[in-house]
Amino acid sequence: MITYQQHRESSGSEDREYAERFLRNKLLEIGGRRPTLVDPKKVSYEDLRENFLARCVEKKLRSLTKDHDGNPTLATLPRLDAFFGNWRAADITQADVRRFRREGKQDGLSDARMNRYVATLRAMFRQAAKDELITANEMPAHFPTVAEPNEARGALFIKPEWYAPLRRELDEPLRSAFTLAYHYAVRVLELRRIKWRDVDLRKRIVTLPGEITKTGKPRTVPLPSDFDRKAGKPDDLVFPLGDFRDQWRAACIR
Known part of the structure; x- marks a missing residue:
């Protein structure tokens, strides 16, 4: 019979996000995590999307907008929905993400714009893993992006x-x-x-x-x-x- 001993360790901070990062790092150090709450192979893109949006609403992200029905959404979601809708999360591969980028470029979108879409998709997967809907096995090994100039849009450099x-x-x-x-x-x-x-x-x-x-x-x-x-x-x-x-x-x- 396997027995477990509970271990408590303070993060040394009252900041919730810092404490969550601290916990994730500790889990990585010991190479373990709790079981997922659902069968990760059955989790769909729509499940990732819904879970991620709920987190965005909870955090009151300024980038949130409303769709035609008055529901919260993000500017990057319509194109992602059109491409990955009805997919299982486990079926989305690095090659699929690259194809998504290529189609966006063919439609005249910039590399920087496509990076935003890929960043949203990556955030959806990471949030799902954090919330124990999926594991690393259901995530693409890499989310391909293109290097951008280290310069914010509309940035003003002080001479x-x-x-x-x-x-x-x-x-x-x-x-x-x-x-x-x-x-x-x-x-x-x-x-x-x-x-x-x-x-x-x-x-x-x-x-x-x-x-x-x-x-x-x-x-x-x-x-x-x-x-x-x-x-x-x-x-x-x-x-x-x-x-x-x-x-x-x-x-x-x-």
């Missing part, structure tokens, strides 16, 4: 001669957030979640906890010499930015 005038036009806390982002490329989503407990003004460093970074790993960045924001309480946000787009546009115009 060195623009920095000082722009900084003068901005009010706090956007001014200090811009200062840190310009010098050390701290992401906006990271800036929004930094607390004063993460900032050491004496040593002039900021420690970004793993639960707020894109990679899930903590990192340390120095404070720029012109960072002069006054300290707040340990649990206060350093940059309570809110919606700063109007202030940013006004500063750029001036």
Whole structure:
């Protein structure tokens, strides 16, 4: 008879997404996982789609829209539905994903656009595996994408001669957030979640906890010499930015 011993280990964080990543990494380390809740070979593309959309709604993703019937959807789903509809998830292979890309290119879609479709399909499979609908055996070994320039659509690159005038036009806390982002490329989503407990003004460093970074790993960045924001309480946000787009546009115009 096989017996199991329960093991508890704290992730050291109150952030749910970080804790889930921590758990997944631990499961990978021991090479095991719980059984799937259904027969993974019978799971359909529609099951993946429904499960993924439910998660998107739960997370209140900004990319969600409504279809003609008022149901939540994503802009990438209609083309995926037309190609993979009525397939079993286990039957979708890497070769099928490549054929999906080729047909999109024949229809005049860019590589970047096709990458978005493939990214959605990959997210559907990964969410299904996370929710124990399928296992790795039912997933394509690879989701082929094409390298894109490391440049956001509509990105504005700040020339060195623009920095000082722009900084003068901005009010706090956007001014200090811009200062840190310009010098050390701290992401906006990271800036929004930094607390004063993460900032050491004496040593002039900021420690970004793993639960707020894109990679899930903590990192340390120095404070720029012109960072002069006054300290707040340990649990206060350093940059309570809110919606700063109007202030940013006004500063750029001036």
